[in-house]
Structures are given as C-alpha cells and as structure tokens.
Amino acid sequence: MQSFDLETEGLRALNKTLHAQAETTNQTVWEITNPKGSHAIAVGLDAPIEVNVKGSTGYYCAGMNKQATVHIHGSAGPGTGENMMSGKIIIEGDASQYLGATAHGGLIVVKGNASSRCGISMKGVNIVVQGNIGHMSAFMGQSGNLVVLGDAGDALGDSCYEARFFVRGAVKSLGADCEKKEMRPEHIEFLKDILAEAGMEAKPEEFTRYGSARNLYNFDVDNAGAY
C-alpha cells in the first residue's frame, strides 16, 4: 500500500501522482492521511485503483472519477463525486449538498445521511444512502437510481426525467412532476442487487418507487404553473 500525507506533500502532488497511475499499475491501493477537509482530493482519476482517505474531505472529492474506488473514512463535503463516470465512492460518515451531481455512472454509497440536492441532475449514477436525504434531491434527475433507506426531504425528484428513486422511509413531499410508481419484480431484483453491492441490509419490498409523471416533457399550457 502507498501512503500519501496530504498535509506535507500538498494537493497538486497528490492528484498528479494519482493521475500518473495507468490502467496497468500494480500500485493499486493508496492511503491519504491528513485530508483535513481539503477540496478537490483525488479528482479526475482514471485507473482501477483504490484510494482510502483517512478523514473528512472538502468540496468535490473524487470529482469526475472514472474506474477508481475512493473510500472516505469520514464525512464528505459538497459536490462529492460530481460528474462521476464509473467506479465507486464509499462515504463512512455524512455527505454534504450536491452529492453525485450530474454523475453518469458508477456507485456512491453513504453510510450516514446525505444533505440537500443529493443526486441533482444525475445522469446514470447509482446512489445508495443508508440514512436520510435532504430537500430537492435528484432535481432534474435524468437517469440512474437513488436508493434511500431512511427518509427523503421536501420536493424529491422535482422536474425529473428518467431517473428512479426508491425510498424506504417517509417522503416529506414530492417535487413537480414526480409521482409514486408501482414496484414491479424487476425493481425488486434491481434493489436486491444494488443493496448487496452497497453492503446494506434492507428488504426490497419495504421500498416505494418514485419517478417522472412525464407531464412536463412537452410544454403544455395547462401545466405552465409547474415549470
């Protein structure tokens, strides 16, 4: 395992070193000490490496990630995993706003709670949150899945497109054009798999599915108030 002290070596050196890891690297496991809430830790990675961050992170940790697994042993700041393409992010603590914003792929797992706008404009990522999520989550969500074992705040899925939301607890309110949907066998199957991948114990049958009512897909004057 490679160890990297962020405090002494600095952010530029860290990201440069991680970017230098190619597809074929044999230095696959990294440990970052003293993150101390720094921003832009391990951003733009593009190799199948594992990065363990020993503490809490600031904005945009693992932003635009491809392939890598980034494990945050603490809480994560705003925009963690923004625009991720593939790979995995595991957050042991809580996640701040905009978790996984616009992310296209991969899996984000939060052991604690996620704040407001979790999964905003998500474009294919899967996000699993063990606790609760805040208001306006998955605003304009385009595709992918947001799975919440706890409760969701106000205006879940406002103006969403084809993203799917599975919530086990209560939903304080649904956003414009988001509605409750029927749970079909394929959804139970999907939940079984994703919960197993996220390492979480929950019965798929206890979840409710939400998604787009598709009433705002083409402008209709009778819905003008909802835009």
Add this chain to the structure above:
Amino acid sequence: MKDHDARGIPHTTPRQSATFSQDVNSDIRRAAATGIYDIRGGGAKRKVPHFDDLLFMGASISRYPLEGYREACNTAVTLGTRHAENPIELDIPITIAGMSFGALSGPAKEALGRGANAAGTSTTTGDGGMTPEERGHSSKLVYQYLPSRYGMNPDDLRKADAIEIVVGQGAKPGGGGMLLGQKISDRVAEMRNLPKGIDQRSACRHPDWTGPDDLEIKILELREITGWKVPIYVKVAGARPYFDTTLAVKAGADVVVLDGMQGGTAATQDVFIEHVGQPTLACIRPAVQALQDLDMHREVQLVISGGIRSGADVAKAMALGADAVAIGTAALIALGDNDPKWEAEYNALGTTAGAYDDWHEGQDPAGITTQDPELMKRFDPIEGGRRLKNYLKVMTLEAQTIARACGKNDMRNLEPEDLVALTMEAAAMAQVPLAGTSWWPGKDSM
C-alpha cells in the same frame, strides 16, 4: 374612405398607438391564442446604444498614422497567461463564441472549426457537449462548462485547449436554455442522456456551486483535473459587469468573457432577450475598471461579445479596453444563416430573410440551426468554413485599418482617447467625450 361623414363632419386620420403598436398587438394576439410565451433565437432586436454611436478621430497633427501596407500592426493576442501552462495564442483578436451542438448541426459546427482554424483563432463548444467533428476541425477549442452539464465528461474536458465556465449569457442573464423536442435527434438525445423528442430544459444555475467562494473551489477542481495546463475562462452576462468581473478574477479566472444583452442565443423567451441585461457598450468600461482596480488589466484578459459585426466594432471594443471579442450571430450569417436566397422558404415559415429567428424549431432553410438530415444537406461545411475565414479576415483588416489610422502598431494600443460619441447615452456608457465637446455625462463625478 370619404374624409367626412354623412353630416359633413371630418374624419380624423386613423392613428396607430405608439404604446399599442401593430407589433405589440400581434404579440398580444399570439399570447391569447397560444397561452405560451414566445420562444425564439437571436439577440435583442430593440435599438440600444451601441458601437455605431462611437467614432474614431483618426490621426491629426498631434497623432501621426502608420503606413497602411508597410508598417506592422499586430493583431495577435494570447489568452490565459495568468495561471495556465499552455495559454491560447490567437493570430486575430476575434474568437468564435460557444454555440451548442443541438442548436447547430454537426456540419455547421465543423464549418465554424474550419473557418476559425484558417483564420488562426479559437472556437468554442456549447450546451450539449463536444462533437468529434468540432474537435477534429478546430485546432484551438474552448470547452464550455455549463449548468446543464449536458454531454460533459472528463475525457472531453482533457481534450480541450481551454475551459469556459458559463455563468451567464447576455441574451438571458439568469436564464437556462430550451431545446424543443423537434430538434432532439437520436444523436442529440444520446449525448445529453435524455429521451428523444422531449423538450429539454437546461438549468440556469450550476448544480454543484453557488456564489464566488464556491466558484473559486470549482476552478481549483477543474485545474486539478486538467493539471493546471489549460486556461480557465469565466463567461458572464452583461448584468453587473464591475462586480462580476471582480468576483471572477478573485475566484481565479484567467480570462473573463463578458456578453452584453444583444448577444444571440439558440432559444429563450423573447421577454428575457429584450428586457433583461445591459447593452454591450454599457458593460465594457465597468469591467475594465474592475480589472484596473485589481491591477489585473491585460493580466486577466477580457473578451467582449454581443453584437460584434465588423472590424469597426472590434476596434471600438478593444479601444475601450477589451483584449479580444467573440462572435456568434455574425458567424452564423457568414455561414449563410438568413440569406435572402431562401426568401420563398422564409415566407412559407411566416417570416422573411433577416428576421428569421425560430432557430429552436429546427426548420432552418439554410440548414444551419437544424438536426433535420435533409435540411442539413443544404449546408456544405467546407464552403461554410471558407466563407467564415474570409469574413474573419475582412474584420481583421478593417480593425487594423482603423488602428493604423490612429497610429497604433498593436490593436491593443487603441484607447478610449481615440474615440468620441455621437449621443449622450453612448458618451455616458463608453465614458468618451460627446463629439465636439470634451465632456461626457458623469465625467465630473469620476
């Protein structure tokens, strides 16, 4: 019509209202019939103080001119010298503004790249992401980072020669975009991760940052991802140019792109285009002042857009302190947009050449603002690229002609002292004397 009634009382001349003009009434009838606000492309059509209201004084006994064909007048500019390892070197101070693939066809984007290349300048992606046509044909390509993040991915980001974080567009400061279902082809839908045929709304605000302190961190993230190699521009609408420029510079921008209210758009509400934002002319001096107050004028470059049409406009923007300009609408016209040769077809669409602005509907007779394969065939990207190159050359020669006449051996040596204004409004906005006087409104309070 008789000029008097049966009793011999004269008729008054029918009089149109200045307030309820025929144009206004047609807007009211359209609204009443549809229940939807009017969406269109292009920029503000109302008349606002503009570069036409400024004149250069030229040479005189105290200022001698440079010889037109003999003495050099530099037009090259370098953008992004502040932090980037690889700044963008341009042969001419005129760049091609960001226009989305989706709004424009693939071949139109290719033509913009070809023309810009041949003229030695950069072109810019837009909402919807980077296409291979565009990357392949543009040697200097600026990658826009927009609120919608449609088509945004780290591979394309790393292929870019510069990154432009779009905060606002002059046509719609504070507004998002709209791409109507008619233009969502399979390819456009796939690039944007959305279903085909639906109306796509583009967000008006970035999903993962708000405010200047966040912007600084966002810029840091983008620099870390791209290894501090490429310049980062911040594009703002002409809203609060002094403060927006100050905040962009403080957040770490290498280049500020400032787009005034006449700036074009692919599609937004007409009410937005006509009633929100400040004229380009009114934005330049406050932005330059902000740079000067921070001791960053020329260190952070200022690119001005919104209604640039000719070499005279280029020279005037630069005399007011810009380092370069960007063009959108003018580039499309050079490619063949709104050409009278399609008049019969414009008429069939209920409009006329020069006024066609329903770019969002995808029925462009010139085959430029469309995704319809049949209409696209009408547009030849090689010919289009050649026309754009010619136009950029002419603008550059015009701007040089003016600069030489003012005795400047570099375009960027043009200065406000070379200008006078024709109207009080332009004098106040540009802070140059009203022609024939040594005064402009507000001068004494400065």
